[in-house]
Amino acid sequence: MVERTPFLNFFTHVILFVGFVLCIAPFVVVTIAASHNLKDVNDVPMSLLPGSDFWLNIKTAWTTADLGPKLLNSFIMAAGVAAGKVMISALTAFSIVYFRYPGRTFIFWLIFVTLMLPLEVRIVPTYAVVANVLSPYQTILDLTGLSWLIEKVSGVQVSLSLGLLNSYSGLILPLIATATGTFLYRQFFLTVPDELTEAARMDGAGALRFFIDILLPLSRNNMAALGTIMFLWAWNQYLWPLLITTDQSHATAVTELKQLIPNVGGIPEWNIAMAGTLIVMLPPLIVVVAMQRWFVRGLIATEK
Amino acid sequence: MASITIRDVKKSYAKSQVVHGVDLDIASGEFVVILGPSGCGKSTLLRMIAGLEDISGGTIAIDGIVVNKLEPRERGCAMVFQNYALYPHMSVAQNIGYSLKVAGVPAAERTQRIQAVARTLELEHLLDRKPMALSGGQRQRVAMGRAMIREPKVFLFDEPLSNLDAKLRVQMRSEIRKLHRRLNATSVFVTHDQVEAMTLADRLVVMNGGRVEQVGTPGEVYSRPASRFVATFVGAPAMNMLEGTVELDGLSLLGGSRRLAVQRAGLAVGTQVAVGIRPEAVRLVAPGTAGALDATVDLVEELGAGRVIYVDLDGASFSVMTSEAVHPEPGSTVGLRFSPDDLHFFSSDTGTRIEVFKASVPEPAL
Numbered sequence: 001m002v003e004r005t006p007f008l009n010f011f012t013h014v015i016l017f018v019g020f021v022l023c024i025a026p027f028v029v030v031t032i033a034a035s036h037n038l039k040d041v042n043d044v045p046m047s048l049l050p051g052s053d054f055w056l057n058i059k060t061a062w063t064t065a066d067l068g069p070k071l072l073n074s075f076i077m078a079a080g081v082a083a084g085k086v087m088i089s090a091l092t093a094f095s096i097v098y099f100r101y102p103g104r105t106f107i108f109w110l111i112f113v114t115l116m117l118p119l120e121v122r123i124v125p126t127y128a129v130v131a132n133v134l135s136p137y138q139t140i141l142d143l144t145g146l147s148w149l150i151e152k153v154s155g156v157q158v159s160l161s162l163g164l165l166n167s168y169s170g171l172i173l174p175l176i177a178t179a180t181g182t183f184l185y186r187q188f189f190l191t192v193p194d195e196l197t198e199a200a201r202m203d204g205a206g207a208l209r210f211f212i213d214i215l216l217p218l219s220r221n222n223m224a225a226l227g228t229i230m231f232l233w234a235w236n237q238y239l240w241p242l243l244i245t246t247d248q249s250h251a252t253a254v255t256e257l258k259q260l261i262p263n264v265g266g267i268p269e270w271n272i273a274m275a276g277t278l279i280v281m282l283p284p285l286i287v288v289v290a291m292q293r294w295f296v297r298g299l300i301a302t303e304k
Numbered sequence: 305m306a307s308i309t310i311r312d313v314k315k316s317y318a319k320s321q322v323v324h325g326v327d328l329d330i331a332s333g334e335f336v337v338i339l340g341p342s343g344c345g346k347s348t349l350l351r352m353i354a355g356l357e358d359i360s361g362g363t364i365a366i367d368g369i370v371v372n373k374l375e376p377r378e379r380g381c382a383m384v385f386q387n388y389a390l391y392p393h394m395s396v397a398q399n400i401g402y403s404l405k406v407a408g409v410p411a412a413e414r415t416q417r418i419q420a421v422a423r424t425l426e427l428e429h430l431l432d433r434k435p436m437a438l439s440g441g442q443r444q445r446v447a448m449g450r451a452m453i454r455e456p457k458v459f460l461f462d463e464p465l466s467n468l469d470a471k472l473r474v475q476m477r478s479e480i481r482k483l484h485r486r487l488n489a490t491s492v493f494v495t496h497d498q499v500e501a502m503t504l505a506d507r508l509v510v511m512n513g514g515r516v517e518q519v520g521t522p523g524e525v526y527s528r529p530a531s532r533f534v535a536t537f538v539g540a541p542a543m544n545m546l547e548g549t550v551e552l553d554g555l556s557l558l559g560g561s562r563r564l565a566v567q568r569a570g571l572a573v574g575t576q577v578a579v580g581i582r583p584e585a586v587r588l589v590a591p592g593t594a595g596a597l598d599a600t601v602d603l604v605e606e607l608g609a610g611r612v613i614y615v616d617l618d619g620a621s622f623s624v625m626t627s628e629a630v631h632p633e634p635g636s637t638v639g640l641r642f643s644p645d646d647l648h649f650f651s652s653d654t655g656t657r658i659e660v661f662k663a664s665v666p667e668p669a670l
Contacts, residue, residue, distance in 0.1 A: 195389035198356050203403035203450070204377035213402070217393040 034058070034274040041271040053271065061276035065259045066248075073168075074235055074253040075283065080172040081234035082227045089181025089226060090219065094211055096182070097189040098197070114179045119240060130170045130244055133162040166247040175234055181226045188222050189215065224294030232284050253280045306367040306380065306457035306490050307332045308353065314361035315348050315514075322348055324514040325362065330492065330507075335484050337493045339501040340511035341537065347462055349511070350494045354381050354460050366458060382451035383460040387467060388443045390435040390450075397422075397431040400449040407454075421449045424483075441472045448483070459484075461493040465500060477503055498538050502526070510534045528648075532655035535580045535648055541612055541623045543580045547652065550575040558618045562597060576652035583612065583625040585646035588632070589639040596639035601632045615640070 029048075033041055036051035061067065096108050119126060128135060138159070141147040151157050164170030192215065200210045216223075241252040257280055260273040288295070308330040315323035323345040330336050338346040351357040353364055355376035363370050371379045382403075390399050398405075401418045409417075422428045425445045435443055444464060451459060461480075465473045481504055484491055495501050501508055502522040510517045510525060510533075518530035529535035529543075536542045548555040548564065550571045555564040557579065564579065571577075591598045599615035599622060610627035615638065624640060632638050649658040 193387065193389065195385045195387050196391065199383070199385060199389035199391070199450075200402075201356065201376045202354065202381070202383045203454075204406045205402075209406060213406075214391055214393075220393075 030274045030277055033271055034278055036271050038267070038269060038271060041274075042268055051271075054275070057271050057275035058279065061260055061272045061279060064272065065253075065256045065276055067253060067256065067276065067279055069249070070251055070253040070256045071280070071283065073171075073250060074280075076168055077171045077175075077237075077241070077252055078231045078234040078284075080168065081175045082231040084172060084176040085178075085181050085230045086223050086227050088176055089185050090211075090216065090223070092182045093185030093189055094215065097186055098207070111179045111182055114177065115183075118178070119174060123239065123243070126174050127243060130164045130174060133164055165244050166250045168250070170244050171241060171250065171252070172234075175237065175240065181230070184222060184226055185219065188219055192218060221294050221297040224291050225297075228287060228291040228295045231287050235284050308458065308490065308492070309365040309368070310349075310353075310362070311365075312362035313349070313352060313359060313364060315345065315352060315357065316360045321360075322514050323352075323360075326511075326514075326516050328509060328516065328519065330490060332490055333488045335481075335491045335493065335504060335506045336509060337495060337501040337505035337507075338509045338511060339495060339498060339538070342496055344511045345514040346494045346496075346511045350460055350462055350492060353379075353458070353492060354383050355379050356383075380457035381460055382454050382456035382458070383462065384444075384447045384451050384464040386463045388435070388447040388464075390443060390446055392435055395432050395434060396427060396438070396446050396449075399435065399446055400427075400453050403450065403454050417453055421453045424452070425449050440468050441476060444468060444472075444476055445479075448480075452483075452487070457490065459489050459491040461491065461495075463495055464493075466495070466497070473500070480504065498540065502538075510537065512537070528657070529580075530657050532578055532580070532650040535650065539582055539584075541583050541625065543582050543648070544586075544622045545650075546579045546581075546617075546620060546622075548577050548579050550577060555579065558620055562618065571658075577658065578650040578652055578655075580648035580650065581642055581646055583623040585642055586624040586626075587641045588613070588624060588626055588628070588630055589641045591637040591639045593639045593641065596641040598637055598639055601634050601636050601638055603634060604632065613638070 032048055032050050033046060034057050035054035036046070037053045040047055040051050092111060096104065096111075132138075138147070141150075147157075164173070196214065197210065200214055205213060236254060237252070238254055242255045245251045245255070257273070257276055260269070260276040262268045262270065262273065308328075310326055310328040310330075312325045312327060313323060314321065314325055326345075326349060328336075338349065340346045348357060352359050353366075355371065355374060355378075359372050363372055365371065366379055366381070391402065394402065397415075397418050400421055401414050404414045404417065418431070419428070422431055425448060427442070427445055427449060430438065430442060430446075435446065438446065447464065464480075465476050468476060477500060480493075493501075493504055505522050507519060508522050508525045509519050512533045518525055518534045520528075520530075525534060525538055529538060532545070536545065546557050548557045550573055551563075552573055555577065556562070557564055589596050597617060599617045601613060602616050602621070603614040605612040605614070610625060611631070613624045613626065613632060615622050615624060617640075622640070650656065651658055
């Protein structure tokens with residue numbers, strides 16, 4: 001029900017405005033700080049009138065933190081995570097919703113459990129696995145005595161090793177393996193009428209054909225929503241990239257911001273740090289603005 | 305074109321059986337309508353023919369080939385769904401041509417066949433539209449086009465007209481009939497609407513509770529219903545049923561207040577029977593006329609072309625349909641008269657039709 005009373009209208013607008021100010025204020029302060037020179041930015045209190053060094057600070061931040069390649073790294077990682085997540089979520093949800101096979105419920109719960117174990121909780125084992133993807137298999141071979149047997153028989157010592165540290169795959173893959181997207185898709189697939197599935201069967205389409213020709217086009221909005229959320233989430237990752245990129249060439253923009261934050265006893269170049277923050281903030285902002293239309297539609301999911 | 309042979313087909317889910325051994329032969333080119341109340345298993349039977357439901361027992365053969373284990377696409381059936389089930393993201397042309405695309409038909413031939421189907425269904429100007437931009441009747445036609453384009457051996461219709469408004473339903477009904485006459489493909493049409501069933505069917509299959517009650521032409525089903533269920537289900541308003549008991553020289557009706565002189569024909573004295581008479585077979589006469597039953601008018605329903613008059617016959621409700629210009633007032637007394645040839649008799653126990661009676665004119669008791 002929509003009520004129309006002038007007082008309530010005014011009141012809700014006040015609340016909205018307060019919320020808007022709360023959200024926008026930090027950005028305004030950051031932008032103003034990024035435009036000051038070293039002296040002005042360290043004034044207490046800092047002047048809230050914009051200074052004149054904005055572009056200079058941006059340039060300094062860009063070169064100091066080597067943001068060009070770092071932004072590219074971040075972009076590859078975030079886009080990879082978003083794309084991988086969309087693919088794997090759609091496939092897992094398709095399997096859970098449209099097929100009846102033994103162990104389906106068990107697999108469903110396995111996926112569900114990953115929701116309760118975010119990356120931060122299992123970061124140590126995840127690191128170990130990424131450091132050597134084959135280490136679980138090596139362990140199995142060692143424990144069962146198979147590696148001993150192989151060594152005795154062939155004289156070859158089994159030592160499996162495949163490291164993903166300092167690689168894009170290492171950055172991306174562990175972030176893909178979570179369940180959030182699966183459930184978003186599952187909810188959507190459950191709303192697709194059964195008759196549509198049956199019509200496709202009558203038309204001769206097999207499971208994969210149905211998935212590609214009917215389900216994926218229908219879930220465009222969901223894809224956009226999930227892709228956007230995952231892009232932002234991956235872009236803002238800090239702990240994981242910091243942990244596995246020991247080599248500068250694979251570092252991401254968000255972790256590199258650290259370079260710009262003044263050390264204790266160093267020159268307090270907060271204007272440069274703020275300028276760097278603005279640069280790093282820009283790509284996700286562009287993605288959100290560009291995807292906004294589909295994004296909202298994908299989340300409200302009441303297409304008529 | 306193909307014949308369908310259904311032998312002792314059963315369907316059961318985990319807890320309940322919904323189809324109990326159905327036998328049915330559908331000739332090549334025939335238009336068969338399966339009629340029944342909701343939950344009678346008619347849709348399930350259709351979906352088993354289509355291959356959308358597993359068959360729990362018995363066999364279904366199309367053109368002599370048992371199709372129990374075949375995928376829907378291998379059976380040569382096309383289906384029109386109740387909610388049309390059009391692909392919302394595809395244009396009309398893509399919807400119609402999708403099965404050909406899946407089958408790998410080259411684009412040029414596909415376009416040509418889509419055009420041909422669209423011409424038949426008068427959809428040519430709509431080919432680029434999305435289903436969302438179509439009216440109900442147009443969507444229905446697209447769904448038919450999607451079924452037609454494959455030139456299937458069998459057309460299956462699952463209550464395809466129930467989402468249309470009354471006027472459009474009548475129009476689509478005659479279009480389906482015309483289309484069948486032209487294509488002459490074997491068709492199975494499921495509905496709960498008896499008018500639809502009567503007008504479309506070459507042969508009517510009446511189902512109830514997972515069993516076939518009667519198979520016959522619409523005329524046969526109407527004039528010689530095989531069971532009490534069919535008698536009351538087919539025809540509107542429903543056939544009047546009066547409970548009676550066999551006596552030495554006839555029947556006593558309504559707990560003995562009325563009598564009917566009929567030949568006993570082998571039935572034991574005391575056997576309970578149901579006597580049916582269609583509302584449209586009853587004539588209204590002046591009260592007290594010899595050979596007529598007197599009854600009190602409860603309610604008059606105006607239908608425009610005629611009237612349905614509900615009367616009270618010694619506590620039992622009884623309806624009369626008349627197209628004569630009589631307008632009895634509620635509460636007044638009327639006489640009911642009918643020919644003995646129009647009476648139907650059913651066993652009270654099993655509900656099956658009893659043919660042996662030859663009725664004579666009813667006479668008021670004592």
